Amino acid sequence: MNHFLKEHISEIIHLTDDEFETIQSLFVKRKFRKRQFLIQENQPVKEIYLIEKGFIKSSFIDSTGKEHILQFAAPNWWISDFAAFFKQDLSSVAVDCIEDSEVYAISYENLNHLCSKIPKTEHFFRIKSNFGYVALQQRILSLMSKTAKERYEDFIKQYPGFIDHIPKQLIASYLGVSRETLSRLYS
Template identity: 55%
Template sequence: MNDTFRNHLCEIIDLTDAEYELIKGYYSSFRFRKHQFVIQENQHVDYMYFVSEGLLKCSLTDALGKEHILQFACKNWWISDFQAYFKQEPSTLSVQCLSDSELIGISYQDMEALHLQFPKMEHFFRVKSNFGYIALQKRIVSLMSHSARERYDAFLNQYPDLVQKISKQLLANYLGVSRETLSRLQM
């Protein structure tokens, strides 16, 4: 567990060395290789993960076999099937590595215990969750009111580094357009 995680927490809360050691004790480290699944559909979801290194996607496949990507996650992002994690239900989404990835994860029970012991971390996650909610609202507005061209331009603008790292098919599956439509947008 390197400084990436501590720096990420310190964007929102101040931490002494002792406090960071306490928090770290609740987290476990994981390494996954490219193509490996961190979460598969219809499983119990043990952890919510912080990405120390790597690139992942969170997606679902519909009844017609079409993939819809809900989220990408690279360094400094959090990823899980949040419904399965927070409601302790079987997963409906999958999380797969698009590159070798280093993650640190906290179990649901440990997260609740950490928050009781150390309210600053609950503050951290309340703020992160508020910002996450706002980002999803913007995505809904975008899906409802923006053209494919506007959604593509917004993605490029918001995540310039990510566009270089993901395939055109994956980007199309995130934007909710066909591969052909995406190719026209990229011309």
């Protein structure tokens, strides 16, 4: 039995061993190397990913070739192009590894099968979706109304472990500032 997956889900819902066996059978474990893509842009998005090890980012390349970071994700976080996954549309963001990573993947079909077979997993995914919404709302308010210094301070307070794993260039992109501005904030 997989302890990581069981502990992660048991934080929100209680599972019998039989239910967990069903859940486990619907996930696939995958390993990715640093810089490898889980999702490339303009592709069908078939899976969402729960991270067991590593660091992963989702990002968007604009028409001038500049990368904008949507989200960083650490162990116990979920990542994908959720918008494309939920709409079963082509991806508008890419998802790739900042470090070698190990994830549990579940497909759209298996997610819907799971939610209808074990209704309390629907509760788990509703709560997870709500938390994802909360994180994005905070990000929008921060982007719209805060200075670069405030955004940087929020980032290190909200995600204290991230700063050691993520190259400064990527943190600058996440915060929407230049690398030079970020260096001034560090000092």
